[in-house]
Amino acid sequence: MKISRCLSSIGRFVALALFLVFALLPLVWIVITSLKDPKEIFTFPLVYIPGKISFVSYQKLFRFNNFGLYFRNSLIVTVLGSLGSLLMAVFSGYALSRYKKHALKSKVLLVLYFSQMIPSFLLMTPLYIMIAKLGGLDKLWVLAIVYIATTLSFNTIMSKSFFDRIPVSIEEAAMVDGCTTSQSLFRIVIPMMAPGLAAIFSFSFVNIWNELFLAVMFLSDPAKTTIPVALNSFISKAGISWDILSAGLVVSLLPTMIVFAFGQKYIVVGLTEGGVKG
Amino acid sequence: MKKPQDILIKYLLPTLIVLTLLVYLPVCRSFVMAFQNYNLYNLKDKGWNNFANFRAVFTDQTYPFGQVLLNTVLWVFISLAFQFTLGFILALLLRKPFKGRGLYTSLVFYPWALSGFAIGLVWSWIFNGQFGLANDILMKLGVIKAPIGFLSDPHYALMSVIIANIWYGIPFFGIMILAALQSIPNELYESAKIDGANWFTQLFRITIPYIKPTLVSTTLLRVMWIMNFPDIIYGMTNGGPANATNILATEMLNKIMKEYNYGQASAIGLIIMMILFVYAFFYLKFTSRKEVEI
Numbered sequence: 001m002k003i004s005r006c007l008s009s010i011g012r013f014v015a016l017a018l019f020l021v022f023a024l025l026p027l028v029w030i031v032i033t034s035l036k037d038p039k040e041i042f043t044f045p046l047v048y049i050p051g052k053i054s055f056v057s058y059q060k061l062f063r064f065n066n067f068g069l070y071f072r073n074s075l076i077v078t079v080l081g082s083l084g085s086l087l088m089a090v091f092s093g094y095a096l097s098r099y100k101k102h103a104l105k106s107k108v109l110l111v112l113y114f115s116q117m118i119p120s121f122l123l124m125t126p127l128y129i130m131i132a133k134l135g136g137l138d139k140l141w142v143l144a145i146v147y148i149a150t151t152l153s154f155n156t157i158m159s160k161s162f163f164d165r166i167p168v169s170i171e172e173a174a175m176v177d178g179c180t181t182s183q184s185l186f187r188i189v190i191p192m193m194a195p196g197l198a199a200i201f202s203f204s205f206v207n208i209w210n211e212l213f214l215a216v217m218f219l220s221d222p223a224k225t226t227i228p229v230a231l232n233s234f235i236s237k238a239g240i241s242w243d244i245l246s247a248g249l250v251v252s253l254l255p256t257m258i259v260f261a262f263g264q265k266y267i268v269v270g271l272t273e274g275g276v277k278g
Numbered sequence: 279m280k281k282p283q284d285i286l287i288k289y290l291l292p293t294l295i296v297l298t299l300l301v302y303l304p305v306c307r308s309f310v311m312a313f314q315n316y317n318l319y320n321l322k323d324k325g326w327n328n329f330a331n332f333r334a335v336f337t338d339q340t341y342p343f344g345q346v347l348l349n350t351v352l353w354v355f356i357s358l359a360f361q362f363t364l365g366f367i368l369a370l371l372l373r374k375p376f377k378g379r380g381l382y383t384s385l386v387f388y389p390w391a392l393s394g395f396a397i398g399l400v401w402s403w404i405f406n407g408q409f410g411l412a413n414d415i416l417m418k419l420g421v422i423k424a425p426i427g428f429l430s431d432p433h434y435a436l437m438s439v440i441i442a443n444i445w446y447g448i449p450f451f452g453i454m455i456l457a458a459l460q461s462i463p464n465e466l467y468e469s470a471k472i473d474g475a476n477w478f479t480q481l482f483r484i485t486i487p488y489i490k491p492t493l494v495s496t497t498l499l500r501v502m503w504i505m506n507f508p509d510i511i512y513g514m515t516n517g518g519p520a521n522a523t524n525i526l527a528t529e530m531l532n533k534i535m536k537e538y539n540y541g542q543a544s545a546i547g548l549i550i551m552m553i554l555f556v557y558a559f560f561y562l563k564f565t566s567r568k569e570v571e572i
Contacts, residue, residue: 012371015367015371016371016372016382019364019368019371019386019448020382020385020386022445023385023386023387023388023389023445023448023449024385025404025411026397026400026401026404026445027388027400029400029403029404029411030400030403033403041409042408042409043409044408044409044413044414044425045414045417045418046409046411046414088292088293088296089293091289091290091292091293092289092290092292092293092294094286094289095286095287095289095290096290098286099283099286099287099290100283101283108290108294111294111297111302112297115297115301115302117502117551117554118301118305118551119506119527119547119550119551120506121506121508121527121530121531121534121547122304122305122308122544122547122551123300123301123304123305123308124534125308125311125316125534125540125543125544126303126304126305126307126308126311127300127304129307130303130304130307145296145300146300148296149296149297149299149300149301150300150301152293152296152297153297153301156293181285181286182285206391209393210392210393210394210395210396212393212395212509212512213531213535216535217534217535228393228395228396231395231396231399232395235399235513242403242406242409245399245403246403249396249399249400252393252396253392253393253396256391256392256393257388257391257392259391260384260387260388260390260391261384261388264383264384264387267390267391268453268457271450271453271454271457272453272454272457272458
C-alpha cells in the first residue's frame with residue numbers, strides 16, 4: 001500500500017514536470033534566441049547556451065525598427081479599448097443584473113450570447129468599408145472603439161454575473177437612506193466589485209493586445225503601426241530575419257504575460273463565471 | 279419599495295447601440311455580401327449574383343473545397359481531442375494542493391494569455407527546417423537522421439500546426455476543468471473509498487458525471503472557437519504548402535487580404551457558421567439524450 005502510494009506520487013511529479021517543460025519550452029527557446037549573437041542563431045546543430053548574452057537583436061529592434069513607437073501605439077489602443085469596454089460593461093452588466101422585466105432581459109442576453117458566436121473576421125470587411133467611408137482609417141482611437149465592440153458582449157455577460165453575486169438588499173438599504181441609483185452604484189456596489197473589474201479589464205487587455213487582423217486592415221500608416229501589425233510586416237517581407245523577430249516576439253508577449261501573472265486569480269473566476277469564450 | 283428601473287435602461291443603451299452599429303449591422307452586411315459580386319478590384323459591378331459566390335467556393339481551383347474541409351475537420355477534432363485530454367489530465371494532477379501550486383499553475387497556464395499569431399511565429403521557429411529546435415532534438419534522440427522541413431513538407435505541415443494549437447489550448451481546458459473539479463464535494467470521494475472504489479471507478483462514477491455540464495459546454499464552445507481561429511496557422515504557414523494547412527478560416531482570410539474578394543469571403547463565413555450551427559444542434563441533442571439513457 002505504501003509502495004503504491006509512493007509510486008503514484010512519483011508518477012504525479014513526473015507528469016507535472018513534463019507538462020511544465022512542454023509549456024515553457026517555446027517561450028524559453030524564443031528568449032534564448034533573442035539573446036544570442038545573430039551568428040549563433042543560424043547554426044546547426046544548435047547552440048543551446050549562448051557564448052555570451054547579446055542585446056544586438058533588441059538594439060536593432062528599437063533603433064532601426066521603431067519598435068518603441070509601435071509599443072506605445074499598442075498600449076494606447078489596448079488601454080483605451082479595455083477601459084472603454086470596462087466602463088460600458090459595468091453599466092450594462094449592472095442594468096441586466098438589476099432589471100426586473102424578464103422578457104426584455106432574456107432577449108438582451110440572447111443578443112449578447114449570439115454575438116459571442118460570430119467570428120470576428122466575418123465583421124472585418126463590412127467594418128472596413130464602413131469606417132473607410134467615415135474617414136476613420138489609421139486612427140488609433142477608432143480602432144479602440146472597434147475593439148470595445150468586439151469585447152463588449154463577453155464583458156457584459158461577465159459583469160452581470162459578478163453583479164448577480166452582490167445582494168440587492170445592500171443597495172435597498174442605501175436607497176432608504178436617500179442614495180440615488182447612480183450613487184449607490186458608484187459608492188457601494190462598484191467598490192465591492194473590485195475582483196470583477198480586474199477580471200474584465202484583464203480579459204479585454206489580453207484580447208485587444210493580441211488582435212491582429214482588424215489592426216492590419218485599419219492601420220497602414222507606419223506612424224500608427226501597432227505591435228501585431230509590425231510583426232506581420234516583418235514576416236511579409238522576403239525572408240524572415242529571426243534575430244529581430246525573436247526580440248520583437250519577446251517584447252510583444254511580455255505585457256499579456258504580466259497581466260496574466262497579476263490577474264490570473266481573477267481571470268480564472270471570470271472564465272468560469274462568464275464561461276463562454278476562451 | 280419601488281426601484282427606479284427606468285434609469286437601468288439608460289445604462290444599457292450605450293452597449294446596445296455599440297453592438298448594433300459595430301457588430302450586428304456589419305454581420306447583416308456580410309450576409310448580404312455573400313450573395314453579391316463584391317470585389318475591391320471591381321466595385322462598379324456590385325450586383326446580386328445569387329449563389330455564384332458559393333459555387334465559386336465549392337469549385338475553387340486554388341483552394342480545393344474537399345481538401346480545405348478535410349483539413350478543417352482534422353484541425354478541429356485532433357486539436358480538440360488532445361487539448362481536452364491533456365487539459366483534463368493536468369487538472370486532475372492539480373486537484374490536490376501541493377507546495378508551490380500557485381506558481382506552478384501560473385507557469386503552466388500562461389499560454390492562454392498569448393497572441394495566437396505570435397505563438398504561430400514562435401512555433402514556426404521551433405519547426406524551422408534549417409535551424410529548428412524540433413529537428414535538433416529529434417536528431418539527438420536518434421528518431422530522425424536528417425532534418426525535416428516540418429512546415430515546407432506537406433506530409434508534416436498539418437501535424438505541426440496542430441501541435442502548436444494543442445500547446446495553446448491545454449490551459450483553457452486545464453483552467454475550466456480544474457475549477458469544476460474543485461466544486462466536487464470531498465465527501466463523495468470519501469464514501470466511495472469506504473465502498474472500496476478504485477481510482478478508475480471514482481473517475482468514471484463520480485468525477486466525470488459530476489462535472490459533465492462543464493465538459494459538454496467547454497468542448498462545444500472550443501469547437502466553435504478552434505474553427506474560427508486562423509491565427510496560429512496564419513503565423514506558421516498561412517495555409518501552405520500546397521494547401522496542406524488551409525482551413526476554411528484561413529481561406530476566408532486570404533480571400534479578404536490577398537484577393538480582396540469580399541463576396542466569396544462572406545460566403546465562406548456563412549458556410550462556417552452553418553457548419554457550426556448544425557454541429558451545435560446535433561452535439562446538444564446527442565449529449566442530452568445520453569443523459570436520459572443513464
